[in-house]
Amino acid sequence: MTTSSSVLEFKSSTFFSPILILYSNDLAAIEQSLQDKINRAPDFFKNSPLIIDLRELNKSGLDISVIEVAGMLRKIGMFPIGVRGGNEQQDKQAHKLSIPVDAGRENDSTAATSAASSRKETETQVLERDSVENNEFRNPASSVGRMESVSAPPEPVKSMLITQPVRSGQRIYARGDLIVMSQVSAGAEIMAEGNIHVYNTLRGRALAGVQGNTAARIFCLDLQAELISISGDYKTSEHLTEQIKKRPVQVYLQDHALIIKEIA
């Protein structure tokens, strides 16, 4: 593949990374909230790279130590790979930890508009930056700046389709909608950031809107679930009334109350 003489090669490529936007400088509260999210989807967050966004925090005049935030993130199994929107001191702290700092702060106002602008435009912007960067790859900060613009276009969320039975002990996590054509056994766990459709018997646990989407719904043809949850509000099988047990139902949230309704 490679020629025998070359030791390394530079290539320009893009990848997606979640951005952690902080609104509070209460480290304990941040950790608790993150831990809750991790508990809901351990596989998704395990060893996940992360960019820390301090813009909102600094706007409200709240200070936080990057060293402490990074330490906490690493402790719970995440990898901070960039900092943006920090003040001078926070940038220094990031440098000390060898975490790249987003130098594109002057683009603050344009970043906001680019996020709102159509995806096509953003993509061409990315391409332009790509070509510029090829000449400037010695500047390490530009790589983080690029990441920002790449994560700006809305990520296309695909739905996940499962045709095999979901057996006891199996876990499935979908970033969008989850559609299951087979039965979901007791002791199995299906989770989705969007809606969940089960076109069969649901005996296990089903958690929709696990990232906080309160508009998510669960649909199933035969409700015998151990637990159903939407955006953290849940009901266990103990609280399912006889009228809806073993019936085709939909589940949705209304004023923080879980509504289970038979589909006529």
Next chain:
Amino acid sequence: MARIIVVTSGKGGVGKTTTSAAIAMGLAKRGHKTAVIDFDVGLRNLDLIMGCERRVVYDFVNVINGEASLNQALIRDKNCNQLYILPASQTRDKDALTLEGVGRVLEELSRDFQFIVCDSPAGIEKGAYLALYYADDAFVVTNPEVSSVRDSDRMLGILASKSRRAERNEEPVKEYLLLTRYDPGRVKSGEMLGLDDVQDILSLQLLGIIPESKSVLSASNAGIPVILDEKSEAGRAYEDVVARYLGEDRPLRFIDDKRGFFRKIFGGRS
């Protein structure tokens, strides 16, 4: 190439070893060269059920460690010359098995044998995982009671996600249900789950129902696979299982409450 069958259940005491011995004998009796391997390292039982415990010299772990050749360790069955037994080690534990070592042994056996039956230990730990990893077909042995059904369901999930076929994205392991220790009388009275209740949860291709039978225990104690007892219902039911696995069409037997008839006439209690 041999077909590798794992006999598994998750739960203990449901009849995995009895089933392994019976179907291995059934396949061999029909002229297919068959090997049956005891994966229950540390709790060696298959040799007792097969009646060859006094002929064990080398075992599965010796072969994996290269201390004995496969031919030295394989024991030819005294009733059928197409059947060979590879016993487990009684002095070691499951950690003596390695994925790579098990793979090597199965590959060597595959060159010579038509069927390899892997008798899985109970549980979902290393021994059970290694027994199912290379499987082509899985016989899921289940008793008609809720905990056994749930454990079988868990095992099916592991087969679907952790087997070599799953890892390589090949055609999935073919899963069959074997309902053992079935007591039609207790099913009828509602004390025991029926076939429909079990299938409601597992929905698998049914290979057979083995009725609870005294002949299973006496066959085990005698060291003769129950399938050789042609008078017993369990033996004949296993015979049907082997036939169905090989593609024959056989109606289900021994699932009706025959004692009910006598009870009606004599008014007695069992």
